[in-house]
Amino acid sequence: MARLVINTKKKVSKINKEIYGHFSEHLGRCIYEGIYVGEDSPIENVNGMRCDVVEALKEMKVPVLRWPGGCFADEYHWKDGIGPKETRKKMINTHWGGVVEDNSFGTHEFFELCEQLGCETYINGNLGSGTVQEMSEWVEYMTFEGVSPMAELRAKNGHEKPWKVDFFGVGNESWGCGGNMNPDFYANEYRRYQTFIRDYKTGEHIEKICCGANVDDYEWTKEVLDTCFRHSLPFQHGFMDGLSLHYYVHPEGWDVKGSATDFDETVWYKTLNKALYMEELIQRHGAIMDTYDPEKKIGMIVDEWGTWYTCEPGTNPGFLYQQNTMRDALVAGITLNIFNKHSDRVKMANLAQMVNVLQSVLLTEGEKMVKTPTYHIFNMYKHHQDAELLDSHMETKTIGTGEWNVPNLTESVSVAEDGTLHITLTNLSLEEDYEIDTTILDKAVSQVRGEIVTGEMHAKNTFEEPETVTVETFDKAELTEGGLKFTIPKCSVVHLEVR
Template identity: 70%
Template structure:
C-alpha cells in the first residue's frame, strides 16, 4: 500500500489560478465553429459566442485565455480584425490548413469572449512579421482612455471604454515559426518591443511575457536571459514571464500516433513523456534561478498537451483529435506537476480550448461534448488560488515497460482560504487498482467531496452519439480512519478528494 503524508501546517507556494489557463488560436475549428458562430447563426449565441461553449467554460472557472496564437500570432496584423466586418481584410491562413481567414473574430470579439467567460486577457503580439509601431498602437487601442488616434479609433468602432490587458506576449515561438531567430537576436528585439508596450494605467499594469524555449532548448533559455538581463538594473519590471512550450507526441514529432488506437506500451510511453514536464521545469527553472533567484519572473507554460495524428478524414492542418482516458491522465499528471512547482510556474495554457489538440470541448454543428480532459480540469479547479501543502508519497513503486516506467501514483495537495484541503491523485496503471493510505498531521478531517474520472477501457472517449461515456462521477471507494483515509484507486483514474474539519 502506498502512503501519502500531508502536512497541512506547512503551506508552500500559492497555486496561481492562471496555471489552469487555456489557449485559443486561429487554427482549424477552434475559434470559428468552436467558439464563434456569428450573431446571425441559428446556434444559440450571445454576440456571436456559442452559449453552450461559454457556459461550459464558465463552469471550469477559466482564469485566463491566450489569443490569437500560436504561430498565427506572428503573421496577425490586428488592424485587419477591427471595424465593420464586411470591410475587414481576408487572408490565407498559411500556417493552418491554407483556409481563408476573414478576420470576423478580432480584438473586439476576443474581449467580448473574455467578458462572457469572466477570465483575464492574454494577448500575443506580432514580433515576427510586425513592427514596433504596430504592437505599440495595438496596446494603445486596447488600453488607452485619453485622446489619441488609437483610442479615438476604438471609440469609432463601438467601444468607448478601454479594456484591461492582463498579459501581453511579445512574440511567439521566435526560435521557429515566429522568425527563426537566435536567442541573442530575439532578446534584443524583446527589449526593444516591450519598451513600447506601455502601461497607460499604473493601477492596471500589463504583465509582459518573453518568448522562452521549445522543450529542452536550454541554450535558448540561457541565451535569452543572458542578453535580456544585461544591465538589468535599468530594466526593472520589463519581464514578468518567460514561456515554455512542450507537447506530448507518443510516437515522435513525425508520426505522433493515433488518439484512440494504442496499446498498453504506448499508454505508458505517453504518460512517461507527460512526466517529462517536471524535468523541463526543473532544468529551465535552474537557469532562470541564475538570473532571477527571487523568482520574480514566472515560468509560463502557455502551450502544453497531447498532439496526435489528426482524425482520419479531417483536414490535417486543423489538428482535430479525439480525447480518451489517456488524455485525462496526461492532464492530471501535468496539473499536479504545475501545482508542485507553483513557486516558479505562474501561468499555463492547455492547447487548445475547442476542437484542436487536447481540447476540453468538441463541437459539431449545434452539438457540443465535454472531453475527459474537461472533467479533470473541472475537478482540479479547486486548486486555483489555494496554497500548495507539503506532501510526501512513498511505497507506490513504478509500473510499465523498462524504457517507459512511470510511478504508479502522482499527486498534489492544496488548502483554500476556507481551510478545505484538495487532494488530487492519478493511478497510472492500465490494469491494476492501487491502495493509498492518506495521513494528515492533525486529526478531525472528513471527506466533503469525492469525485473521479475513469473507465476500465483505456481507449474510452466521448462521441456525439455517446457524450457521457467518460464523465466526472461521485467516488466512494475510501474509508475514513483515525489518522486520515484509506483509498482504493481504480486503474486509469484521476481522483479528487476534498477534506474539511
Template identity: 70%
Template sequence: MANLYINENKKLGHINPELYGHFAEHLGRCIYGGIYVGENSSIPNTNGIRKDVVAALKGIKIPVLRWPGGCFADEYHWKDGIGAKESRKKMINTHWGGVVEDNSFGTHEFLELCEQLACKAYINGNMGSGTVSEMSEWVEYITFEGVSPMADLRKANGHEKPWKIDYFGVGNENWGCGGNMRPQYYADEYRRYQTYIRNYKSNEKISKICCGANADDYDWTEKVLKTTFDHAPANIHGFMDGLSLHYYTLPNNWENKGQATKFNKDVWYKTLHKALFMETLINRHSLVMDQYDPDKLIGMIVDEWGCWYDVEPGTNPGFLYQQNTMRDALVAGLTLNIFNKHCDRVKMANIAQMINVLQAVILTEGEKMILTPTYHVFDLYQCHQNAELVDSYIDATFIGMDNENQVPNLQESVSMNKDGSINITINNLSADEAYEVQTIFTQKQIKSATAWILTNEMTAHNTFQNTEKVHIEKFDEIETNGKELKFKILPCSVMKIMII
C-alpha cells in the same frame, strides 16, 4: 498499501488560478465553429459567441485565455480584424490549412469573449512580421482612455471605454515559426518591443511575457536571459514578467505521432512517461532562471502544453483535430499536479487548445457539443485555483511494459483553501490495476471526506453519439478514521478528494 503523507502545516506556495489557463488560436475549428458562429447563426449565441461553449467554460472557471496564437500570431495584423466586418481584410492562414481567414473574429470579439467568461486576457503580439509601432498601437487601442488616434479609432468602432490587457506576449516561438531567430537577436528585439508596451493606467499593469524555449533548449533560456539582463533596468520586474516554455507530448515522434484512440498498453505508458518529462523541463529551466532571477520575480509561463497526435481520419491535416481519451485525462491530471508542485516558479500554463484542436476540452460539430475527458479533469482540479500548496509525498512504485518507459503508479498534489479545507488530486497511472491508498496527516483531525472520480478503460472517449461515456462520478468507497483516510483508487483514473 501506498501511503500518502500530508503535512498540512507546511505551505509551499500559492497556486495561481492562471495555472489552469487555456489557449485559442486561429487554427482549424477552434475559433470559427468552436467559439464563434456569428450573430446570425441558428446556433444560440451572444454577439456571435456560442452560449453552450461559454457556459461549459465558465463551469471550469477558466482563469485566462491566450489569443490569437501560436504561429498565427506572428502573421496577424490586428487592424485587419477591427471595424465593419464586411470591410475587414481577408488573408490566407498559411500555417494552418491554407484556408481563408476573414478576420470576423478580432480584437473586439476576443475581449467580448473574455468578458463573457469573466477571465483574464492574454494577447500574443506580432514580432515576426509586425513592427514596434503596430504592437504599441494595439496596446493603445485596447487600453488608453484619453484622446489619441488609436483610442479615437476604438471609439469610432463602437467601444467607448477601454479594456484591460492582463498579459502581453512579445512574439511566439521566435526560434521557429515566429522568425527563426537566434536567442541573442530575439532578446535584443524583445527589449526594444517591450519598451513600447505602455501601462496607460498606473493601477492596471500589463505583464510582459518573453518568448522562452522549445522543450529542452536550455541554451535558448540561458542566452535570452543573459542578453536581456545585460544593461537592463535595475528593476527587472516589469521589464520581463514571464518567460514562456512550450512542450507537447507525442507518443512517437513528429513524423509519426500516433493515433488518438487506437493504442495499446505499451503506447499508454510511453505517452505518460513523455508527459512526466514536464517536471524535468521545469526543474532544469528553473536552474537557469535562478541564476538571473533568484527571487523568482519572473514567472515560468507554460503557455503551450498537451498531447499531439495524428489528426482524425478524413479531417484537414492543417486543422489538428483529434479525439480525447482517458489517456489525455491522465496526461492532464499528472501535468496539472506537476504545475501545482512548482507553483513557486510556474505562474501560468495554457493547454493547447481550448476547442476542436489538439488536447481540447470541448469538441463541437455544428450545433452539437461534447465535453472531453480532459475537460472533466479541469473540472475536478478547479479546487486548486487560489489555494495554497501543502507538502505531500506518496510512496509510489514504478510500473510499465518495459524498463525505458517506467512511470510511478500513483501521483498527487495537495492544497489548502482559505477555510482550511484540503484538496487532494491523485492519479492512478496503471492501465489495469487498482491500488489501496492510506492518507496520513500530520495533525489534522478529519471531520468528513468527499470524493469524485473520472475512470474508464484507457481508450474510452466521448462521441457525439455517446456524450457521457466518460464522466465524473461520486466516489463513496472511502473510510476515515481520525488523521487517516483509506480508499482503493481504480485503474486508469483521476480522483479528487475534499477533506474538512
C-alpha cells in the same frame, strides 16, 4: 499499500489560478465554429459566441485565455480585425490549412468572449512580421483612456471605454515559426519591443511574457536571459514578468505522432512517460532562471502544452483535430499535479487548445457539443485555483512496459482559504488498483467527499455517446484516526475534498 503524508502546517507556494489557463488560436475549428458562430447563426449565441461552449467553460472556471496564437500571432495584423465586418481584410491562413481567414473574430470579439467567460486576457503580439509601432498602437488601442488616435479609433468602432490586458506575449516561438531567430537576436528584439508596451492606467500593469524555449533548448533560456539581464535593465519593474516554455507530448515522435484512439499498452505508458518529462523541463529551465532571478519574480509560463497526435482520419491535416480519451485525462491530471508542485516558479500555463484542436476540452459539430475527458479533469482540479500548495509525499513504485517506466501514482494537495483540503491523485496503471493510507498531520478530519474520472484506456466521448467518460461520485474514502483510507481504481483520476 501506499502511504500519502500531508503536512497541513507547511504551505509551500500559492497555486496561481492562471496555471489552469487555456489557449485559442485561429487554427482549424477552434475559433470559428468552435467558439464563434456569428450573430446570425441558428446556433444559440450571444454576440456571436456559442452559448453552450461559454456555459461549459464558465463551469470549468477558465481563469485566463491566450489569443490569437500560436504561429498565427506572428502573421496577424490587428487592424485587419477591427471595424465593420464586411470591410475587414480577408487573408489566407498559411500556417493552418490554407483556408480563408475573414477576420470576423478580432480584438473586440476576443474581449467580448473574455467578458462572457469572466476570465483574464492574454494577448500575443506580432514580433515576427510586425513592427514596434504596430504592437505599441495595439496596446494603445486596447488600454488607453484619453485623447489619442488609437483611443478615438476604438471609440469609432463602438467601444469607448478601454479594456484591461492582463498579459502580453512579445512574439511567439521566435526560435521557429515566429521568425527563426537566434536567442541573442530575439532577446535584443524583446528588449526593444517591450519598451513600447506601456501601462497607460495607473495601478494596472500589463505583465510582459518573453518568448522562452522549445522543450529542452536550455541554451535558448540561458542566452535570452543573459542578453536581457545585461545592463541591469530587467531590474526595472515590469521589464519581464514571465518566460514561456512549450512542450507537447508526441507518443511516436514529432513526424509520426501516433493515433489519438488506436494505441496499445506500450504506447499508453510511453505517452505517460513523456508527459512526466514536464517535471524535468521545469526543474532544469527553472535552475537556469534561478541564476538570474533567485527570488522567482519572473514566472515560468507554460503557455502551450498537451498531447499532439496525428489528426483524425478524413479531416484537414492543417486543422489538428483529434479525439480525446482516458489517456488524455491521465496526461492532464499528471501535468496539472506537476504544475501545482512547482507553483513557486510556474505562474501560468495554457492548454493547447480550447475547442476542436489538439487536447481540447470541448468538441463541436454543428449544434452539438461534447465535453472531453480532459474537460472533466480541469473541472475537478479547478478547486486548486488560487489555493496554497501543501507539502505532501506519496510512496510510489515503478510500473510500465520495457523502457517506458512511470511511477504508479502522482498527487498534489492544496488548502483553500476556508481550510478545505483538495487532494488530486492519478493512477497510471492499466491493471492494478492501489490502497492508499493517507496521514493528515495537524488537522482533525470530519468529512470527505470524492469524485472520479475513470474508464477503459480507449474510452472517449462522441457526439453519439457524449457521456461515456464523465465525473462520477467517489465514495470509497473512509475516515481513520490519522486521516483517510481508500482504494484508487486503475486508470483513473480522483479528487477528494476533505474538511
